[in-house]
Amino acid sequence: MRAAICREFGKPLEIAEVTLADPDPGEVRAEVRAVAICHSDVLYASGGWGGQLPAVYGHEAAGVVTKVGEGVTDFTPGDHVVITLVRNCGTCPCCARNYRGSCESSFPLDDPGPLAFPDGNPVKQGLRTAAFAEEVTVHQSQMVAIPRDVPFDAASLLACGVITGWGAVINTAAPLPGRDLVVIGCGGVGLNAVQGAAQTNPKRLIAVDLSAEKLAAAEAFGATHTVDGSAQNPVQAVRDLTGGRGADYIFVTVGAVPAMKQSYAMMAPGGCSVLVGMADEAARSTFNPLALSDNSGRIIGSKMGHSDIRADIPRLVEMYRAGDLMLDELITVRLPFDQINQAIENVEKGIGLRNVIVME
Ligand SMILES: [Zn+2]
Ligand SMILES: [Zn+2]
Numbered sequence: 001m002r003a004a005i006c007r008e009f010g011k012p013l014e015i016a017e018v019t020l021a022d023p024d025p026g027e028v029r030a031e032v033r034a035v036a037i038c039h040s041d042v043l044y045a046s047g048g049w050g051g052q053l054p055a056v057y058g059h060e061a062a063g064v065v066t067k068v069g070e071g072v073t074d075f076t077p078g079d080h081v082v083i084t085l086v087r088n089c090g091t092c093p094c095c096a097r098n099y100r101g102s103c104e105s106s107f108p109l110d111d112p113g114p115l116a117f118p119d120g121n122p123v124k125q126g127l128r129t130a131a132f133a134e135e136v137t138v139h140q141s142q143m144v145a146i147p148r149d150v151p152f153d154a155a156s157l158l159a160c161g162v163i164t165g166w167g168a169v170i171n172t173a174a175p176l177p178g179r180d181l182v183v184i185g186c187g188g189v190g191l192n193a194v195q196g197a198a199q200t201n202p203k204r205l206i207a208v209d210l211s212a213e214k215l216a217a218a219e220a221f222g223a224t225h226t227v228d229g230s231a232q233n234p235v236q237a238v239r240d241l242t243g244g245r246g247a248d249y250i251f252v253t254v255g256a257v258p259a260m261k262q263s264y265a266m267m268a269p270g271g272c273s274v275l276v277g278m279a280d281e282a283a284r285s286t287f288n289p290l291a292l293s294d295n296s297g298r299i300i301g302s303k304m305g306h307s308d309i310r311a312d313i314p315r316l317v318e319m320y321r322a323g324d325l326m327l328d329e330l331i332t333v334r335l336p337f338d339q340i341n342q343a344i345e346n347v348e349k350g351i352g353l354r355n356v357i358v359m360e
Contacts, residue, residue: 001017001018001019001020001133001134001135002015002016002017002018002133002134002337003015003016003018003056003115003123003130003132003133003134004056004057004058004132004133004337004340005018005054005055005056005123006044006045006053006054006055006056006057006126007053007054008053009045009046009047009053010045010046010047012341012344013045013132013340013341013344015337015338015340016117017117017118018056018115018116018117018118018123018133019115019116019117019118020114020115020133020135020136020137021114021115021116021137022067022069022137023067023068023069023072023137024069024070024108024109025069025070025071025072026069026070026071026072026139026140027068027069027072027109027137027138027139027140028065028067028068028069028072028075028081028137028138028139028140028143029065029066029067029068029135029136029137030063030064030065030066030081030083030135030136030138030143031063031064031066031134031135031359032058032061032062032063032083032131032133032134032135032136032359033062033063033064033152033156033358033359034061034062034063034151034152034153034155034156034356034357034358034359035058035060035061035062035131035132035156035356035357035359036060036061036153036156036157036159036160036161036188036331036354036355036356036357037058037060037340037343037344037346037347037354037355037356037357038059038060038160038161038188038347039187039188039189039255039277039278039347040057040059040127040160040278041057041058041059041126041127041132041344041347042344042347042348043255043278043280044057044126044127045057045344048280048281049280049281050281051124051126052124053124054123054124055123055124055125055126055130056115056123056124056125056126056130056132056133057126057127057130057132058126058127058129058130058131058132058133059084059085059126059127059128059129059131059159059160060084060131060156060157060159060160060161061082061083061084061129061131061136061156061159062080062081062082062083062146062152062153062155062156062158062159063080063081063083063135063136063152064078064079064080064081065077065078065079065080065081065143066135068140069140072140074140074143074145075140075143075145079145080145080146080147080148080150080152080155081143081144081145081146082143082144082146082155082156082158082159082309082313083129083131083136083138083142083143083159084129084142084143084144084159084160084163084304084309085127085128085129085142085159085160085304086100086101086103086141086142086304086307086309087103087107087109087110087128087138087139087141087142088100088101088103088105088141088142089103089104089105089107089141090141091105092104092105098171098306098308099303099306100304100307100308100309101303101304101305101306101307102303107139109125109128109137109138109139110128113125113130114130114137115130115133128142129142132340132357134337134359142309144158144309144310144313144314146158146313146314146317147317147321149321150317150320150321151328152358153328153331153334153356153358154320154327154328154331155317155327156356157188157327157330157331157354157356158313158316158317158327160304161188161189161192161330161354162192162316162325162327163304163305163307163309163312163313163316164189164192164276164302164303164304164305164307165188165189165190165191165192165193165194165195165196165251165253165276165305166192166193166195166196166305166312166316166325167196167302167304167305167306167307167312168193168196168251168253168274168276168302168305168306169181169193169196169197169199169200169249169251170196170199170200170305171302171305171306171307171312172274172300172302172305172306173249173251173272173274173300173302175197175200175202175248175249176200177200177201177202178201178202178203179200179202179203179248179249180202180203180204180206180242180245180246180247180248180249180268181197181200181202181204181205181206181247181248181249181250181251182205182206182207182208182238182247182249182250182251182263182266183197183205183206183207183208183218183223183250183251183253184208184209184234184250184251184252184253184254184259184262184263185208185209185252185253185254185256185259185277186207186208186209186211186214186215186217186218186253187214187253187254187350187353188330188353188354189253189276189277190207190209190214190218190251190253190254191214191217191218191221191326191330191353192330193251193253193276194207194218194221194222194223195221195222195325195326197222197251198221198222198223199324202224204224204225204241204242205222205223205224205225206223206224206225206226206227206237206238206241206247207219207223207225207226207227208226208227208229208234208237208238208262209226209228209229210228210229210230211350212228214353215227215228217329217353220326220329221326221329225241227241234262234266235262235265235266238266239266242268245268245269246266246267246268246269246271247266247267247268247271248268248270248271248272249271249272249273249274250263250266250267250271250272250273250274251274251276252273252274252275252276252277253276253277254277255277255278255279255280255283256277256279257279257283257284257285259277260273260275260279260285261285261286261287263275264287264288264291264292264297264299267295267297268295269295269296269297270295270296270297271295271297271298272297272298272299272300273297273298273299273300274300274301274302275299275300275301275302276301276302276305287299329353330353330354331353331354331356332352332353332354332355333346333351333352333354333355333356334356334357334358335355335356335357335358336357336358336359336360337357337359337360339357340357343355343356343357
């Protein structure tokens, strides 16, 4: 089968033939039908997080099960599935507390992965998924079955962008109704934070971005106010919109340190900054510890929206089918597999809300 391989950081991916191991006990093999490009894929491919090469990235996918390993009872060939990177054991301390994205167990698939070149040289299964490929083999815990009437492109978004943004609000922060909420960054994750935030009946829901197009999308996704960070100081603008008080929760959906610092400065007393976007590993942020303790403020992180994918993804699918979750509207660019480098370039340049590769 073919996969898009990163041989050198910062260089275009190369589509080449690789071999994929069949599923061992507890594992599932699936054909990829749609895979979205996430900022994490782009950050890995640029070298921002280091890691082993050659590698195949891609972790926001949907497809069809083709083979199941011994002992797999939740899936059968032909099932439509969302394929995620959340490889989880269900029983370690993090899984038991429902932080499954931070599962502490290791799995046979972790090393070596299922991918190799035809000559036997290994290829790293990036992000525990390697979905920039025609097929994947993953642990069964990484998959969720979905109804067959859900389009693959919309379903793929549920694997990462949606659970990360929506989950940061609903699972990680869980604001009570009537709060002032801010979402900084209105891309594929940020708009899902906006639609999650809108579901909590906020007093105000303020979207901050540098792009007029993304702010218009944020309004369509439920923002009550927008702040164009290229024209206004976002901290002052949020203070002005909240009567000087600041926001109760600020969701920082980009990995940019200036945005994090803005979030600390726009916190209301008792407020909380939720860091959702992944920074590159060299990034460092500073805050004023006196302001934080004096205001009982909080700065917390949220990985994969603290999602239990087997609970959250079916719930999100039901919302989508009921018209209460916008997914199709997020997909502004669809490209075939052989144009994956174009899709990655689009993400780097901020073109499109979500770029999705649709397999023929
Ligand atoms: Zn992602
Ligand atoms: Zn675990």
